[in-house]
Structures are given as structure tokens and as C-alpha cells.
Amino acid sequence: MNTKHFVLIFFLCFYSILKAQQPNMVWIVSEDNSKHYMKLFDEHGVKTPNIEKLAKQGIQFNRAFSNAAVCSAARSTLITGIYGPRIASHYHRSEQKITLPDNIKMFPEYLREAGYYTSNNAKEDYNIFKSKEVWDESSQKASWRNRQQDQPFFHVHNIGTTHEGSLHFSEEQMISNPTITALETVFVQPNHPNTKTFRYTNAYYRDLITKMDTEVGEVVNQLEKDNLLENTIIFYYGDHGGVLPGSKGYLLETGLHVPLVIYIPEKYKNLSPFSIGKSTNTFVSFVDFAATVLNLANIETPKTMDGKPFLGASVDKKVIDNNETFGYADRFDEKYDMVRSLRVENLKYIRNFEPFNVDGLMNNYRYKQLAYQEWKDLFELGKLNENQVSFFNPKTPEALYDIEKDPFEINNLAEDPAYSTDIKQLRTSLNAILKSMPDLSFYPEASIINNAFTDPITFGKTHKKDISNYLQIANLQLETFQKAKSQLNKYLESKDPLKRYWALISCSSFGKKAKVFSLKIETIMKTDSELINKMRAADFLGFIGYKDVSNNLTDLLYQSNNEKEALLILNSIVLQRDFYQKNTFTIDASKMNKQVRENKLIQERLNYINKQK
Structure with missing residues (x-):
């Protein structure tokens, strides 16, 4: 046996032993x-x-x-x-x-x-x-x-x-x-x-x-x-x-x-x-x-x-x-939200970036379950206690729970002075995670699909500073309205459409406290260059009861030629109809973009709206 054969056999034997291990x-x-x-x-x-x-x-x-x-x-x-x-x-x-x-x-x-x-x-x-x-x-x-x-x-x-x-x-x-x-x-x-x-x-x-x-x-x-x-x-x-x-x-x-x-x-x-x-x-x-x-x-x-x-x-x-874990939730089928969580030991911090969204909002697949249906029925009949009804109410921008004492996250400690240091630390830690990642959800989903899907990592790196700025605007929700007011006013007038977008979301988070911006936001609803900002403006006006925005949201739906943009508008329509203005929406699907109306998730939303007339 020559040296080459010996080396080859030795290598194959060694490789076989290595694989066996x-x-x-x-x-x-x-x-x-x-x-x-x-x-x-x-x-x-x-x-x-x-x-x-x-x-x-x-x-x-x-x-x-x-x-x-x-x-x-x-x-x-x-x-x-x-x-x-x-x-x-x-x-x-x-x-x-x-x-x-x-x-x-x-x-x-x-x-x-x-x-x-x-x-x-x-x-x-x-x-x-x-x-x-x-x-x-x-x-x-x-x-x-x-x-x-x-x-x-x-x-x-x-x-x-x-x-x-x-x-x-x-x-x-x-x-x-x-x-x-x-x-x-x-x-x-x-x-x-x-x-x-x-x-x-x-x-x-x-x-x-x-x-x-x-x-x-x-x-x-x-x-x-x-x-x-x-x-x-x-x-x-x-x-x-x-x-x-x-x-x-x-x-x-x-x-x-x-x-x-x-x-x-x-x-x-x-x-x-x-x-x-x-x-x-x-x-x-x-x-x-x-x-x-x-x-x-x-x-x-x-x-x-x-x-x-x-x-x-x-x-x-x-x-x-x-001793920590990070969580995220965004769109589930046709239901939109944006939530992040950070648990450290027994303390669980939840950041609701769109707190006006209601957890119990209609979702076709979830509501096939009888328990979901009954829960919603009991809510509408006023037969739920304080703990059970929270699923159908708007949320707070921040929530904090002691999981060991409160495993089903019922008692929100975010406003408890005894936990003020904890919530500041958790807030800081979560913000650091979102910025360093960076978290692409500070762009609407339609924008991510159009601009980031071919290379999301590069898109995130390129727009890291922008994402940090949008997070900063979103975090105005955590201030008192008086402290946030001047900043919100500035961002509502920004040339960056996504700064306007997040300023509108933050205004909606404040609800009626931000009614001083009603005329300005009504102008945005009518004149903004971005359809999605017009929608967010209509959201705000509907949330605070300033005016009936059903026709405005319906018209925006007809104008949309983007499936995810239209799905987000429909999310707002169902939210307004079921939990805020509780008015009737009449949607003529023939007026919608053909590709948009043929989307399966959009059809589910339309079927639900039409059945509820």
C-alpha cells in the first residue's frame, strides 16, 4: 500500500468516526x-x-x-x-x-x-x-x-x-x-x-x-x-x-x-x-x-x-x-397591530405602539371558535366583568405585569409608583433592541414589501437612523400630552411622510387629549400626499368622535391599488364600526381596484362587513 492510499484510508476512517460521534x-x-x-x-x-x-x-x-x-x-x-x-x-x-x-x-x-x-x-x-x-x-x-x-x-x-x-x-x-x-x-x-x-x-x-x-x-x-x-x-x-x-x-x-x-x-x-x-x-x-x-x-x-x-x-x-426574552406581534391574517414585549425574570413589559387597536377586533379564523364568538356576544350584552372586558377595550401604550403573581397578565402595573424604576429600565432596554435590530415595522407593511423584501437587511441598515427617528415620535405617546404637544405639531407638518404617519398614530394614542389638532388633522385627511396618512388622520377623527369618517375611509379604500394598504384601511373600517363610531359602512366592491378586491384576506373583511349590515 502506497502512502497516498494509506492517507486516504486513514482520512476516510477518521471522517467516519467523526460522523459517528x-x-x-x-x-x-x-x-x-x-x-x-x-x-x-x-x-x-x-x-x-x-x-x-x-x-x-x-x-x-x-x-x-x-x-x-x-x-x-x-x-x-x-x-x-x-x-x-x-x-x-x-x-x-x-x-x-x-x-x-x-x-x-x-x-x-x-x-x-x-x-x-x-x-x-x-x-x-x-x-x-x-x-x-x-x-x-x-x-x-x-x-x-x-x-x-x-x-x-x-x-x-x-x-x-x-x-x-x-x-x-x-x-x-x-x-x-x-x-x-x-x-x-x-x-x-x-x-x-x-x-x-x-x-x-x-x-x-x-x-x-x-x-x-x-x-x-x-x-x-x-x-x-x-x-x-x-x-x-x-x-x-x-x-x-x-x-x-x-x-x-x-x-x-x-x-x-x-x-x-x-x-x-x-x-x-x-x-x-x-x-x-x-x-x-x-x-x-x-x-x-x-x-x-x-x-x-x-x-x-x-x-x-x-x-x-x-x-x-x-x-x-x-x-x-x-433571564430575558423578546417578543413581537404585527399582522395576523387580516387583523393589524404592532406590539413588542420584553420579559426580564418575572417582570413582563408590553409596548402597544397602536394602543387604540382592540385585541378583540374581528379576525375571521379566530372567530370560527365558539369561545371567541361567545366572548364577543357577552361583551356586547354587557355581561363581562372588569377583567374579562379588557380584551374589547383600547389598550394603554405601556403595560407591566408581574408574571409570578399575575400569570394571566390582568393587573397592569405601568402606573404603579413602586415599579417606576423597573418600567424605565425595561422601556430603555426595549428601545435599544428595536433601534439596534433595526425593527422594520416602523415602515408600513406595504412599504416594506415594495422597498425591502428583496434585501431587508440592507434596507434596515440604510434606514437605521430613520427608524430611530420614527421610534422617537412613537414614544411621544409615553409623555404627557402637554409635554408632547409641540413635538407632535412639528411632526404633523414634517416633509417626511412617515414622520407625519407616526405623529398621527401618536395623536390617536392620546385620543381626545389631542383634539386641539382636529382641524390640522382634518386638513391632512383631505390633502396629504400619502393615502395611508389620510387614513391615519381619518382614524384619529373617528376615534375622538370629531366627525363621521365612514365616507372618507370608504373613498380611500376605493382609491387604493395596493392590497396591503387596502387591508389596513379595512382594518380601520372594522375598528371604527365595531368599537368607536359604531356606524354603518356601505362598500361597493365594484369600485375597488380589481386586484385588491380579489385578495383573499380582503374578501374575508368585505364578507364580514356585508354580513353585519
């Missing part, structure tokens, strides 16, 4: 469930013996969070390791996919380059153009069994049993399909009406959690049958919170706080800085998952990622000591 990794993902439904994490949950078994042989993460409270935004963060507002992947659901720069990849690409077999069964739901290099297979038949012999693998198994759609049952089904979980003992959140519908929904959902746990066990058993369990690290987690009313799509703990258990085989214990068989209160977020998988595979974390690995070799002590 790399752990396989499996993600078992259940859809739409927060940690609140499992006894492993919450006293009001049900037993999940298969997940509990994984925890005994792994790590139970008591503080694991999705960064977004809805599927496509959450999964876009998971697959990139990047915060959604930085790359415009945070709207649910993006009808137009964003394009990632050449230096940013979906993380399974890095695994494939390192020799891993990557498979996904089968949900993707990203707001991003997918490269052909992401998965070896992504389908209902995808399995680790299709890899080459001894090839390490990364596999995702999605369980849809607990998805929101499972709660779209009828009243007849409530009668004919009794729950296993007892209705008389089931827990109902204190901000929900304790009715038979809510008790049934809670009980039925807990039954689905039990069924989902069985399906988790089936995946684990398949790994064991294939003699792979001792070589495979298993992540079990929920893909975001939900789905009882006011959870999925909202930055409450019920929308963000997910169950997470990671099984670590004996041979890979050295890759965990956490004790096996124990729980940890270290904060981890979806933005960290990609970096963690790469680190477990001994692949360097790309500098483009926002997340940090919490498992694998050489985990930074700062990550182990992490």
Missing part, C-alpha cells in the same frame, strides 16, 4: 400549545407521560419562549435564528416571500453541508423563499430512514393534533362529543367568562394535549425501534402558544411561553451545561434554537444569527444566566 437530532413539534396545559409545567395542566419520560432523561426548560405568537412568524425565526422584524418575516401570513441575502441561510443548509441528512415531516410555513438546499426531503413521507447508512440526521416531526383548527367545533358537537376531562373541574382563566362553552373548550383542548402526548411517544418509540435513541438528541416543544381566546397571536404568556423538553442520551451528556433529569429556569427563545442545533453538530454559529447556543461545546456562561 455527531449526534442525530430530532425536533418533535406540537402546534399551538403553550405550557399552561401540561401538568409538567403548570398545575392546571394534564399529565403527559411520554413528554414527562423525556424530561426524566433530559432537561425541562421552565422558561422557553417563542418570539412570535403565531405560526409563520415563529417558524421563520426558528429556521433562520434571526428576529423577524429585522428581516421582515414577522407578518402572518406573508403572501409574498422575502428574499434572504446570500450570506444568510436557513440553518438546515449548514447541516447538509456538514454531511447531515435533513428531513421535515411536513409543515414548513415560512415567510421566506426556501432554498432547494434546506431539506433532503420535506413531505408527509419524510423520515430519517431515507438517509445513507450511518449518516447523521436532523429530522423535524410536526404534530397538528392541537392546532387551533381543532377547536372549530359546533354547538352540536359540544352536545354529542363529551370530553374525557371533567367540565366541572377544568380550569378557566380568570380573564375568561366561566361558561359551559369555555369549560368545554378548555376540557376538549386538554384531551387533545393527551392525544398529542401519545403521538410524541410514537416518534420516540420509532427511534428506539431503529436503535437510534442512544445516538439522538430529541427536542419536544410547542411551536408557539395558544389557542384559547386571547393567546395565539397575542404577546401574553399564553401566546409565547411554550413547553420545552430536551432528551440527552448518556453519551452526549457532556454537551449539556444543565443537569440531566432536572429542570432549569434559564430563559431560551426560538431565536436560539438554530444556533443550538448547529453547536451540537460542532458547526460554528454564523455571525448573521441573532440567537446564541444553549447546548453543545463551550456554551457562553451569559447564555446560561440569561
